[in-house]
Amino acid sequence: MLSIPTIDALVMSGLFGSFGLWQFSGVGVRQTYKAWRFPANTHLVAGVAALLVALFLSDPITRIWGVILGAFVMFVVIATLLNHGKYALSASGIAVMVALVPATLAGPLS
Numbered sequence: 001m002l003s004i005p006t007i008d009a010l011v012m013s014g015l016f017g018s019f020g021l022w023q024f025s026g027v028g029v030r031q032t033y034k035a036w037r038f039p040a041n042t043h044l045v046a047g048v049a050a051l052l053v054a055l056f057l058s059d060p061i062t063r064i065w066g067v068i069l070g071a072f073v074m075f076v077v078i079a080t081l082l083n084h085g086k087y088a089l090s091a092s093g094i095a096v097m098v099a100l101v102p103a104t105l106a107g108p109l110s
Helices: 004-025 029-035 042-058 063-083 087-099
Strands: none
Touching: 004 042, 004 063, 004 087, 029 042, 042 063, 063 087
16 A cells, blocks of 8 residues: 555656646747746756656655755746746745655655
């Protein structure tokens, strides 16, 4: 039976995976990054980072690295949103960062 931290880690893996694929597609994000004066391929870098988080979170052995990388990615997302005055959107990023905390308890299976 899967524990709650393990289920949390797998759900977060799915969320970061879908976020990474959305970033890779560039639908709606290229215009935003351009308006915020980011380089043209920023959505690809963000997509790779999110997919790495998803990959790390899905494996029990590398899960702690996924939590660390995921926290860093979400910190950058929250800081960017706050910097551009998107205060309401940053609340969802904070919720994702808080949801990463139980995933730290889902260590490797013994």
